[in-house]
Amino acid sequence: MTVEERKGNADQFPVGMRVLAVDDDPLCLKLLEGLLRLCRYNVTTTDKAITALKLLRENKDKFDLVISDVHMPDMDGFKLLELVGLEMDLPVIMLSGNGETQTVMKGITHGACDYLLKPVRIEELRNIWQHVIRRRKFERRCHNDLDSREDGQKAQIVKSEDGQGAADCYEKANKKRKDQIEDDEDDSEDNMQENEDPSSQKKPRVVWTVELHRKFVVAVNQLGIDKAVPKKILDLMNVEKLTRENVASHLQKYRLYLKRLSAVAGQQASMAAAIGGRNSSYLHMASFNGLRNYYATGGSRQLPTLGSFQPNGVLGRMSCPSALGMHGLLPSQTGQLGSVPNSTSNSYNDLGKIQGVTSPGNPQMNLLQGLPGTLDLDQFQQPKFVQEPKKHLPAGLYGSGLAAGPSTGSFPNVTNNPLLLQPNKQHDRSGGLGNYSSFRMSPSSSDFEIDLQDISQFPRISRYDDSWQGAVASSRDSANAVPILASSSHNNLSPGNIGGNISSRTPHAATKILDESPNIVAVAPLSDPTSNNVQNQVCSRSGSTIAMPAGFDNDPKLSKFNITGNSRQKWDYIFNSNEISSTSLNPSLPNLRITNATAQCQTSESVFINKKLDVDAIGQVHFGAPHVTQACMIDKLISDSQQNFKGEYAMETTSLQTGLNSTGCSLDDVVNAMVKP
Amino acid sequence: MLPLCSRVLLSHPFSPMSLMALREQLNMLVNSMYIEGLLDQQFQQLQMLQDASSPGFVAEVINLFCEDAERILTELTKLVDQAVVDFQKVDAYVHQLKGSSSSVGAQNVKLACIQFRQFCEENNKDGCLNALNVVKHHYYLLRNKFDTMLQLEQRIQAYDSKQQN
Numbered sequence A: 001m002t003v004e005e006r007k008g009n010a011d012q013f014p015v016g017m018r019v020l021a022v023d024d025d026p027l028c029l030k031l032l033e034g035l036l037r038l039c040r041y042n043v044t045t046t047d048k049a050i051t052a053l054k055l056l057r058e059n060k061d062k063f064d065l066v067i068s069d070v071h072m073p074d075m076d077g078f079k080l081l082e083l084v085g086l087e088m089d090l091p092v093i094m095l096s097g098n099g100e101t102q103t104v105m106k107g108i109t110h111g112a113c114d115y116l117l118k119p120v121r122i123e124e125l126r127n128i129w130q131h132v133i134r135r136r137k138f139e140r141r142c143h144n145d146l147d148s149r150e151d152g153q154k155a156q157i158v159k160s161e162d163g164q165g166a167a168d169c170y171e172k173a174n175k176k177r178k179d180q181i182e183d184d185e186d187d188s189e190d191n192m193q194e195n196e197d198p199s200s201q202k203k204p205r206v207v208w209t210v211e212l213h214r215k216f217v218v219a220v221n222q223l224g225i226d227k228a229v230p231k232k233i234l235d236l237m238n239v240e241k242l243t244r245e246n247v248a249s250h251l252q253k254y255r256l257y258l259k260r261l262s263a264v265a266g267q268q269a270s271m272a273a274a275i276g277g278r279n280s281s282y283l284h285m286a287s288f289n290g291l292r293n294y295y296a297t298g299g300s301r302q303l304p305t306l307g308s309f310q311p312n313g314v315l316g317r318m319s320c321p322s323a324l325g326m327h328g329l330l331p332s333q334t335g336q337l338g339s340v341p342n343s344t345s346n347s348y349n350d351l352g353k354i355q356g357v358t359s360p361g362n363p364q365m366n367l368l369q370g371l372p373g374t375l376d377l378d379q380f381q382q383p384k385f386v387q388e389p390k391k392h393l394p395a396g397l398y399g400s401g402l403a404a405g406p407s408t409g410s411f412p413n414v415t416n417n418p419l420l421l422q423p424n425k426q427h428d429r430s431g432g433l434g435n436y437s438s439f440r441m442s443p444s445s446s447d448f449e450i451d452l453q454d455i456s457q458f459p460r461i462s463r464y465d466d467s468w469q470g471a472v473a474s475s476r477d478s479a480n481a482v483p484i485l486a487s488s489s490h491n492n493l494s495p496g497n498i499g500g501n502i503s504s505r506t507p508h509a510a511t512k513i514l515d516e517s518p519n520i521v522a523v524a525p526l527s528d529p530t531s532n533n534v535q536n537q538v539c540s541r542s543g544s545t546i547a548m549p550a551g552f553d554n555d556p557k558l559s560k561f562n563i564t565g566n567s568r569q570k571w572d573y574i575f576n577s578n579e580i581s582s583t584s585l586n587p588s589l590p591n592l593r594i595t596n597a598t599a600q601c602q603t604s605e606s607v608f609i610n611k612k613l614d615v616d617a618i619g620q621v622h623f624g625a626p627h628v629t630q631a632c633m634i635d636k637l638i639s640d641s642q643q644n645f646k647g648e649y650a651m652e653t654t655s656l657q658t659g660l661n662s663t664g665c666s667l668d669d670v671v672n673a674m675v676k677p
Numbered sequence B: 001m002l003p004l005c006s007r008v009l010l011s012h013p014f015s016p017m018s019l020m021a022l023r024e025q026l027n028m029l030v031n032s033m034y035i036e037g038l039l040d041q042q043f044q045q046l047q048m049l050q051d052a053s054s055p056g057f058v059a060e061v062i063n064l065f066c067e068d069a070e071r072i073l074t075e076l077t078k079l080v081d082q083a084v085v086d087f088q089k090v091d092a093y094v095h096q097l098k099g100s101s102s103s104v105g106a107q108n109v110k111l112a113c114i115q116f117r118q119f120c121e122e123n124n125k126d127g128c129l130n131a132l133n134v135v136k137h138h139y140y141l142l143r144n145k146f147d148t149m150l151q152l153e154q155r156i157q158a159y160d161s162k163q164q165n
Helices: A003-007 A026-038 A049-058 A077-088 A101-109 A122-126 A129-148 A150-183 A185-196 A210-223 A230-237 A244-275 A280-296 A322-332 A347-356 A395-400 A410-420 A453-457 A471-477 A628-641 A667-675 B004-011 B019-035 B041-049 B057-081 B087-104 B107-121 B125-164
Strands: A018-022 A042-046 A065-069 A092-096 A114-117 A522-524 A545-547
Touching: A018 A026, A018 A049, A026 A042, A026 A065, A026 A122, A026 B041, A026 B057, A026 B087, A042 A049, A049 A065, A049 A077, A065 A077, A065 A129, A077 A092, A077 A101, A092 A101, A101 A114, A210 A230, A210 A244, A230 A244, B019 B125, B041 B057, B041 B087, B057 B087, B057 B125, B087 B107, B087 B125, B107 B125
Parallel strands: A018 A042, A018 A065, A065 A092, A092 A114, A522 A545
Antiparallel strands: none
16 A cells, blocks of 8 residues: 555544444454454444444445454345445455355455454454555546546557456556556545545445346447447446446446456467567466456455455465455356346456356466366366477576466466465565465375474375375375475476576476465466376365466476465475486475464465476466565575485474485485474 | 462452562463463453553453353253254354354363364264363363453452552
8 A cells, every 4th residue: 555545644544444343243343343443443343234234324434344254143244245345335354263265265256355264363454454445546546547538448458458468457557556646646645535535536336236237238238348338338228327437437347357258368378478488487477467456456346355365363364265266156157248147246246256257268267266176277277378388487487486387377377366365465576586386396206295283284285296196185184294395307407497596307396275274275287288197186175276287398397396485484395305317206306394384374385396397387376475585495495406405494493304315215204304303 | 169379369358469469470370371271372462452441351351251152051061962963053053162262362162162073073972072071171271260360350450440549
């Protein structure tokens, strides 16, 4: 959020932000109230959802934000969520003791801006004001743009059709927004004032009810999506009190949704084209960022913003399911655009959902499918994506955190997104570590599962390589499976290794999915379709794993090894140092042991194990905040590893003395080593 | 039965225990609870929320928790006692109790609830019976200590207000 907002504002936002807290449990309500007051918000509490609705309906401008429990006796929290979104369009945060992916996903698809797990911590509450600002700014932006330049918008959209991809478009919008914010303080203050005192720019909110949206869609279809102009739509709809601006902004959002639906598949390609060449990483980054921006700016009102989702407890809030979840969820929805399936859902939700419908022939629409549990990663197989030459990632790639190589193009994007959704994680593509995909390396052929106590919280995604046995599976079961990085470089890894450091040898990337924390979806490289060998198995404790396609190329390629770490996490990675040469599964890689998985698992760490080393395959999964140290470590590891890998890399706490060298490291050794300390 | 220290404390209502001594007692009690796993970090959050403007915050929260917990335990006892146990209902209550206990920082109780839920999922009646007993055990232990804690608190606050007057 802008600095101006933080300091110079007349109304001192977020201090005094008006929150309505709803929870039937008096203890939790009291606690929540106390914490919110500590954050200096203005709190109103009620233990009945019905009362809450009444309060909200009485005066729509009375509150800025609603926090509601999911399980309430008089009304389902999700229902309340939808109603509030539909009628009042306020940001709603869900609260629950249940952090299961499905539930969280449900919250997000119903339009929650965030999903917090109980017991709530003050740190999380301190950030909730972001949702208010984000929503406001984006809306305002939309209105402004539309008012002033409808044609401009169209042009923008058209341009995106040209192949820039929706992401770019969003990025532009986002950038514009940012520029405006930065450059025009008055404007932002105006925005801020909206809270207290509607500025002249503020328009009365139009609620796009299901009915209204249906009319809108009918009108648009009648006119033809390309020819649909707000004025004409307005006329066709024939609704009183609807202004051209309302329609225009709604149209823009609708268009974006459609774009997303259809462009997702092509996006990768176009992004690749736009971004250039083989750097899938760039591609990913761009699309990723683009998408991220889109979400962040609230492309759909109901779309959760990236980074806002914050898992709590175990892994923090699960932010995973956010927008991505929406898509993932929708496979069952009718694919019709414009159909409004569910009267209770907010129309924007529908739009969001619609997105989930894969555009014809594009199973991956799920960019968002990065969300755990909803993806069928196997679908992700590349075909749709541009297959980049197996080249590699430019040396700097590693630094930039792009894990995957080109071919996996889209995947990384996909997975990245979910990752972005990590709680509070701003995806920051900071140079070095910004985007790291963490790779989970599956051990070589033997099942290699390291149980680390600390890791219990991490879901592990293990990828099966056909030559690997069950490492993956076991990780699922073992409470403390540790993601293991193994490099399976079989052959020559193309030089472009990640960051130049990663030796081409690390073909494996395994994505690790943090389980339990709703947020993370790690993407595991999917097996290379061409190779037939790899079975990707994604396992995660909470089912939130995503397999990433493995490299496509048959050439042994460099395995991309990126690790994205949550800055709060401490990871020790233990690489299974079987070496690649011998097993062709795990090249010598340092063993990483992950420690201290607790609580911090907010990041989605994905470790890719790419057996074939197709860099592309791995794609990247970026989770959350860049973790510089980890990246460094990995770098170091990677570089060291080529062959004699000394293994352990302790990030913070105990480190395993591995002394494992690459050759002949066996699972037992590793396990023993791990057990040692 | 109150623990020894509280008996000693409370058996001499007129003993002019100094404010400092009271505070020390309280601190020691709370620390021991942390150490023994009765309380976890969440309780610290509660403590943090108590300040001049809400001096009785912790007490209120503790009372709410105890009321809630006892109500749930009563229900659970009835449910688990039946010939055919409705595990879903049982699970729902245990889930509630788990939520409250985690909100208040009652670690042992929370952990016991987690295990209880396992048995519910397995539809294991005996397991549930046992688990319920374990939960009760931890809960009552905790409640005793809470009682002492609140009494100490009260005395400290009375002392403070007396001094102010």
